[in-house]
Amino acid sequence: MPGEETKKPLTQLKGMGVSEGVALGPIYLLERERVAVPHSRIPPEGAEAELARFKKALAATQRQLELIKKRIQTEESRDLQYIIDAQVLILKDVLLLQGTEDGIRQGLNAEWALELVRDRIKTVFEHLGDEYFRERRSDVDYAVERLLRSLLKRRVESIEDVKGNMIVASRDLSPADTAQMVHSRVIGFITDMGSKSSHTAIMARSLEIPAVVGLKNVSQLVKTGDVVAIDGFTGEVVINPDAATRQRFAELKKSFRSYQTQLPRYRRLPAVTRDGNPIRLVANIELVEEMGAVKRYGAEGVGLYRTEFLFMNRKDLPTEEEHYQNYRKVAEAVFPQPAVIRTLDIGGDKFVSQLELAPELNPAMGLRAIRFCLKEPKIFKSQLKGILRAGELGNLKIMLPMISGVEEVRAAREIIEEAQAELKKDRARFAAGIPIGIMVETPSAVAAADLLAREVDFFSIGTNDLIQYSLAIDRANAAVSYLYEPLHPGVLRMIRSVADAGRAQQIRVAICGEMAGDPFYTAVLLGLGLEELSMSPYSIPRIKRMIRMIDQGEARNLADRLLGVPTGSEIASLLTKKMEEWFPDFRSDQILYKTSLDDDLMKGGKDAEHDTHLGISSRRTSG
Numbered sequence: 001m002p003g004e005e006t007k008k009p010l011t012q013l014k015g016m017g018v019s020e021g022v023a024l025g026p027i028y029l030l031e032r033e034r035v036a037v038p039h040s041r042i043p044p045e046g047a048e049a050e051l052a053r054f055k056k057a058l059a060a061t062q063r064q065l066e067l068i069k070k071r072i073q074t075e076e077s078r079d080l081q082y083i084i085d086a087q088v089l090i091l092k093d094v095l096l097l098q099g100t101e102d103g104i105r106q107g108l109n110a111e112w113a114l115e116l117v118r119d120r121i122k123t124v125f126e127h128l129g130d131e132y133f134r135e136r137r138s139d140v141d142y143a144v145e146r147l148l149r150s151l152l153k154r155r156v157e158s159i160e161d162v163k164g165n166m167i168v169a170s171r172d173l174s175p176a177d178t179a180q181m182v183h184s185r186v187i188g189f190i191t192d193m194g195s196k197s198s199h200t201a202i203m204a205r206s207l208e209i210p211a212v213v214g215l216k217n218v219s220q221l222v223k224t225g226d227v228v229a230i231d232g233f234t235g236e237v238v239i240n241p242d243a244a245t246r247q248r249f250a251e252l253k254k255s256f257r258s259y260q261t262q263l264p265r266y267r268r269l270p271a272v273t274r275d276g277n278p279i280r281l282v283a284n285i286e287l288v289e290e291m292g293a294v295k296r297y298g299a300e301g302v303g304l305y306r307t308e309f310l311f312m313n314r315k316d317l318p319t320e321e322e323h324y325q326n327y328r329k330v331a332e333a334v335f336p337q338p339a340v341i342r343t344l345d346i347g348g349d350k351f352v353s354q355l356e357l358a359p360e361l362n363p364a365m366g367l368r369a370i371r372f373c374l375k376e377p378k379i380f381k382s383q384l385k386g387i388l389r390a391g392e393l394g395n396l397k398i399m400l401p402m403i404s405g406v407e408e409v410r411a412a413r414e415i416i417e418e419a420q421a422e423l424k425k426d427r428a429r430f431a432a433g434i435p436i437g438i439m440v441e442t443p444s445a446v447a448a449a450d451l452l453a454r455e456v457d458f459f460s461i462g463t464n465d466l467i468q469y470s471l472a473i474d475r476a477n478a479a480v481s482y483l484y485e486p487l488h489p490g491v492l493r494m495i496r497s498v499a500d501a502g503r504a505q506q507i508r509v510a511i512c513g514e515m516a517g518d519p520f521y522t523a524v525l526l527g528l529g530l531e532e533l534s535m536s537p538y539s540i541p542r543i544k545r546m547i548r549m550i551d552q553g554e555a556r557n558l559a560d561r562l563l564g565v566p567t568g569s570e571i572a573s574l575l576t577k578k579m580e581e582w583f584p585d586f587r588s589d590q591i592l593y594k595t596s597l598d599d600d601l602m603k604g605g606k607d608a609e610h611d612t613h614l615g616i617s618s619r620r621t622s623g
């Protein structure tokens with residue numbers, strides 16, 4: 001237990017922190033090893049009995065999922081229920097059922113037939129360019145694994161078996177597992193697998209349970225009862241922590257709690273630099289359910305709503321009415337502040353209604369985002385009509401992703417105009433003069449920013465993709481991640497030139513890539529001329545705090561100087577040095593909740609002095 005000293009060797013691991021917070025406690029090891037799939041031949045006369053066995057197991061699995069869903073039926077857990085629904089849907093998928101039944105008729109036992117179909121479906125998902133969609137393979141896995149266990153009469157161990165405040169460790173967790181944490185006493189979780197955009201990670205954030213994923217083999221290193229300390233922000237995990245480590249984590253936990261209690265008060269302070277320059281801080285969201293966090297963390301609106309989630313986990317396409325209802329909720333929740341709705345930004349085309357996708361050799365450069373929408377104007381138009389109708393309140397904006405030149409903007413505008421004309425004909429109410437902006441995330445859009453600025457109402461720089469495309473490195477490929485340098489001179493110059501092009505045409509330039517949410521880059525971004533930063537709602541307080549300590553004039557001089565430095569690593573060390581000079585207690589690995597917000601709250605307003613405690617994350621490589 002947390003208070004006891006352990007004799008076991010201390011092991012330090014580093015994973016991906018996907019849901020912030022600190023936890024220290026005993027492990028509950030959840031067995032999620034894949035069941036071994038038996039392969040046997042069924043003679044023709046046995047096929048009917050095998051089919052019946054399959055159907056019985058299927059019904060039992062569906063009942064289990066319905067039961068889990070029922071148990072979490074609260075207003076706040078709608079998105080969780082939705083995720084369970086996705087698994088229910090997978091188990092109703094014609095391709096899956098028909099394919100398995102065909103296999104059985106051809107003489108395979110049910111488990112074997114099911115395994116083959118699962119692998120076929122997963123291969124199709126694998127070829128999708130978008131990380132989020134690739135991640136959906138695991139939904140197929142979770143659902144099929146549950147069904148396989150039903151067939152083999154193997155019990156699915158449940159989060160509900162967790163007694164007391166424990167940290168769950170597992171190879172992987174399904175969204176159904178995470179959903180059950182709503183009513184459990186799980187205080188954190190760690191997994192071998194997982195990524196930031198996995199459903200499990202998203203749910204951990206919405207449940208505010210600290211989580212670290214991608215730990216490779218942690219489930220083999222621990223057993224139930226071992227003590228572990230986890231930091232869901234930095235990704236640090238310590239198994240069998242010694243007294244000093246426990247003390248450190250206990251303090252960290254205390255700071256995090258105090259940080260959380262201070263957040264509401266911090267919300268009221270304006271985001272202005274020391275010399276009085278207001279900076280707009282807005283939120284990146286993926287689900288309507290995040291609007292609570294948008295308010296709680298004091299965002300001045302939504303700078304990027306990634307609407308891809310609306311298209312996920314379903315076999316049909318969202319209707320215009322669904323789009324409308326969804327965006328309307330965002331518009332109302334944020335009113336009178338604005339919300340930027342980004343139109344669909346996905347990879348391959350037939351991802352929703354069919355699973356037979358055309359695999360692309362280079363999906364990141366394939367039929368993505370606006371290219372897909374212009375090719376599928378019906379899908380695009382139904383989303384646009386939903387946005388236009390929901391924009392009736394006057395606070396929505398449309399943002400087009402992956403624009404590479406003026407032609408795409410014009411083509412999209414034509415479709416927007418058609419959508420408006422059709423709505424008018426139907427006497428529907430909609431936003432006639434809705435602002436239209438673009439993501440600047442391709443090198444050609446940067447080079448042509450002056451031309452694009454004449455055609456649109458705003459820019460938002462997507463550094464996640466801009467870094468990927470300008471440095472020619474796959475953002476999902478670990479082998480080249482060392483080249484992913486937000487401070488590369490090429491990247492900084494691009495940001496500066498986009499900011500300049502926007503200013504020349506008097507259009508607003510924001511940034512919505514991950515760089516915007518890391519305080520290490522705040523001074524540089526302000527110095528490069530950005531006046532709006534869009535980030536995960538959770539990052540807003542720490543960025544606001546940073547902004548309040550920065551002098552815009554000094555930041556500009558700093559950016560000018562950095563632009564003359566030839567390499568990313570030299571820029572990074574110069575920036576670090578400057579930070580240490582400006583803020584004497586600067587520690588590059590400090591994060592916000594290790595410090596207190598109180599000092600700034602006491603000082604308040606524009607006259608806040610330089611705060612010596614900085615909110616700096618240690619993730620230097622994130623875009």
Ligand code: PEP
Pocket residue numbers: 304306345441461462463464465466512513514
């Ligand atoms: C980006 O590319 O920086 C961005 C914000 O968009 P996404 O991460 O959704 O591609």
Ligand code: MG
Pocket residue numbers: 439441462464465
């Ligand atoms: Mg992008």
